[in-house]
Amino acid sequence: MSRITLSRFLIEQQRQGGTLPPELRLLIETIGRACKAINHAVNQGALAGVLGEAGTGNIQGEAQKKMDVIANDYLLDANEWGGSLAAMASEEMELPYHIPGEYPKGDYLLMFDPLDGSSNIDVNISVGTIFSVLRCPPGTVNPTEADFLQPGTRQVAAGYALYGPQTQLILTFGNGVFGFTLDREQGAFVLTTPNMRIPESTGEFAINMSNARHWEAPVKRYVDELLAGSTGPRGRDFNMRWVASMVAEVHRILTRGGIFMYPKDARDPEKPGKLRLMYEGNPMAFIVEQAGGLATDGHRRILDIQPGKLHERVAVFLGSREEVERVTGYHAE
Ligand code: AHG
Ligand code: MN
Ligand code: MN
Numbered sequence: 001m002s003r004i005t006l007s008r009f010l011i012e013q014q015r016q017g018g019t020l021p022p023e024l025r026l027l028i029e030t031i032g033r034a035c036k037a038i039n040h041a042v043n044q045g046a047l048a049g050v051l052g053e054a055g056t057g058n059i060q061g062e063a064q065k066k067m068d069v070i071a072n073d074y075l076l077d078a079n080e081w082g083g084s085l086a087a088m089a090s091e092e093m094e095l096p097y098h099i100p101g102e103y104p105k106g107d108y109l110l111m112f113d114p115l116d117g118s119s120n121i122d123v124n125i126s127v128g129t130i131f132s133v134l135r136c137p138p139g140t141v142n143p144t145e146a147d148f149l150q151p152g153t154r155q156v157a158a159g160y161a162l163y164g165p166q167t168q169l170i171l172t173f174g175n176g177v178f179g180f181t182l183d184r185e186q187g188a189f190v191l192t193t194p195n196m197r198i199p200e201s202t203g204e205f206a207i208n209m210s211n212a213r214h215w216e217a218p219v220k221r222y223v224d225e226l227l228a229g230s231t232g233p234r235g236r237d238f239n240m241r242w243v244a245s246m247v248a249e250v251h252r253i254l255t256r257g258g259i260f261m262y263p264k265d266a267r268d269p270e271k272p273g274k275l276r277l278m279y280e281g282n283p284m285a286f287i288v289e290q291a292g293g294l295a296t297d298g299h300r301r302i303l304d305i306q307p308g309k310l311h312e313r314v315a316v317f318l319g320s321r322e323e324v325e326r327v328t329g330y331h332a333e
Helices: 006-017 022-048 066-079 118-123 209-214 217-231 246-256 277-290 321-332
Strands: 053-057 063-065 085-090 108-116 127-135 157-163 167-172 177-183 188-193 204-206 259-262 294-296 316-319
Touching: 006 022, 006 177, 006 188, 022 066, 022 108, 022 127, 022 157, 022 167, 053 066, 063 066, 063 118, 066 085, 066 108, 066 118, 066 127, 085 277, 108 118, 108 277, 118 127, 127 246, 127 277, 157 246, 157 277, 167 246, 167 277, 204 246, 209 217, 217 321, 246 259, 246 277, 246 316, 259 321, 277 294, 277 316, 294 321, 316 321
Parallel strands: 085 108, 204 259
Antiparallel strands: 053 063, 108 127, 127 157, 157 167, 167 177, 177 188, 259 316, 294 316
């Protein structure tokens, strides 16, 4: 059978269900192109002088890597002129980015984490790009922060690119999860996993254990039980992984199952967790649910949360259904 490139896949999706409007198809192709450019810079690394600190900070109070800034610029440049977007918002920018006056405006809002896991860029461990697409409220001329504040259930598309041993693009429009692998010679993403499904049971968990002393009681209990393994109430052993790139953890979970946790902790009472709802929590929750898994903040489905601000943080428990149900259940007790 001939190979299905991203372009062909998108055109066929558009034809089949009529669920993928041409502007959204164009937007996804453009994001794919920007990810190829980011991938190229990531691959070049020291050869292109893109490693190390940018010497600036973002709105989250985090030091920016050079590649955080480069990836953000690539996504803005690629997406501002195509006519699909009303505005963009990024983890790396305080305010929404408006489409310059010389270009046509479209109906969609794009949000992204340009480089996820950027603490790993200098040590050559996988990083990625995460994105989420919403519809702009009808009749909006100049979208403001308020127009972005829609719950994750309203996402019309979400995905991530993973820059690892292979470069992959994972997409959902709400009818399953599709995985593409970049053929570097052809310069095309090729469909390699048409229907990604997360196993319901797992023996693998991911959490930053160095924060254990700051966790809330339900998380302590859940992780203690995993650590007790076959000698504890679970009666079987669990294995642990922590990459420190959410994209890589989610990709592992989509491939072979697992649970990923970044809970709220007592380090900074102002922040309900480290990860950002709009750029990390929502797109990953959409993908995980579409693959048969679950994503909660310990209490509620992440996708149901009404965001209060653009850079809002959220606690994240996602992955294999049985484990996410269990740890969410412990929060309710
Ligand atoms: P980012 O690089 O976009 O700021 O995201 C990093 C996030 C996420 O990818 C990862 O799961 C987590 O931060 C790692 O946190 P620790 O530093 O606590 O390991
Ligand atoms: Mn991130
Ligand atoms: Mn980032």
